[in-house]
Amino acid sequence: MKPFTLLALLSGGVVFAADPCRVEIVDKENGWPVPLVELRTTHEARYVSDNAGLIALDDPDLLGREVWFHVKGHGYGVKKDGFGYEGVRVTPKAGETIRVEVERRNVAKRLGRLTGAGLFAEELKLGGKERLPESGVYGCDSVLLARQGGKLFWLWGDTTLPGYPLGVFQSTAALTSGQPVADFKPPLAIPYELFRDEKDKPRGVAPMPGEGPTWLSGMIELPDADGSRHLVATYSKIKGHLDEYEIGLCKWDATKNSFVRHTILWKEGDGEKGVIPRGHPFVWKDDLGKEWVLFGDPFPTMRCPANLGDWGNRERWEKIAEPPAPRSAEDGSEVKPHRGSVAWNASRKRWISVFTQTFGKPSAFGEIWYAEAESPMGPWGKAVKILTHDNYTFYNPRIHPELTPDDAGFIVFEGTYTAEFANHAQPTPRYNYNQMLYRLDLDDPKLAEARE
Structure with missing residues (x-):
């Protein structure tokens, strides 16, 4: 660990350089690093954890003094104090480590950002080794x-x-x-x-x-x-x-x-x-054993036989009636889907869906729900909210059954994290307009009502 070092005298001012203070953001439940947690000071400086859950603090106005950080984590956070502030009071010091434990309020677990630059920028500032070369992509839409x-x-x-x-x-x-x-x-x-x-x-x-x-x-x-x-x-x-x-x-x-x-x-x-x-199409086999491709966003609205020739022939396309919107497991209200995806889950032995709610709360297009059905055409059972955002958008979520083992007791899904369509949201540096991946453990007790 290098000592705090005086580098130079420039224009009559003293310039200091110091090892950063290492801030580790971790899930209190399992110790996992938590990406996309923002720490904000009382003078509005913002720092966001990278894919390793790290922040490198080297600002001289923060080091060596007691600092309050507001904590904002889109479904991750800390308890509010007596005045209603949600944050932590710490004293960052050069070369030392601060560990901030956050509580997961989402049902889904945040795994990290998949696209864009600086996925591990904070870790590199702290002397870590490069995990991936920079892609040359700063942001991208809808996978x-x-x-x-x-x-x-x-x-x-x-x-x-x-x-x-x-x-x-x-x-x-x-x-x-x-x-x-x-x-x-x-x-x-x-x-x-x-x-x-x-x-x-x-x-x-x-x-x-x-x-x-x-x-x-x-x-x-x-x-x-x-x-x-x-x-x-x-x-x-x-x-x-x-x-x-x-x-x-x-x-x-x-x-x-x-x-x-x-x-x-x-x-x-x-x-x-x-x-x-x-x-997001998928293949489905009917009761006679015939394979079809079902198209929909999230729920199927058309089908055609699962081959190239029929895909290219409109005469072979069939319209599917869209099912009624699922109802919330919490209060029975209608949860109108915006966009999302459907997949077969071998662990549940049911069709499952993950979708964005249309005009949800607190974010108009940032509330993500989960539902199950015996058939991909529905009807869909009670829906459970699995992911929320504080005035931010998370749209076009896609379940990725291709990534997980067939017998896995969890799924992963990806969506676009963006300030678009939110209420004057302040874009998150590096993360904005990029793809985020989440994990949903299907044995989570909070999903029990979706299984009824």
């Missing part, structure tokens, strides 16, 4: 995930890069091994192999003709008549902020390492869009 051969194919929407406020708007993608997570607890680090351009920058993989961004949905790998498998998706061309002007189907071209247009389904001015294969 899609599918198997492609023996690997996993990850795709995200609009992507922020370091060099300019406008980044990639034709979707970015990466490959990982078929089992990229060895231990489902923090600290978390997934080694993505991003598709890059000739300058080694992350590049778009869905350059569909026409102006504006390309957004993909409904991505899945399907077999053709010969048994060869093909990665396919639905694309939307966007104008303005959120308006679609063209929708179509696309296929992955292995020679170009990009999606190419397969067919146009709808253009602005065509009238009703009709049934569109969107959301």
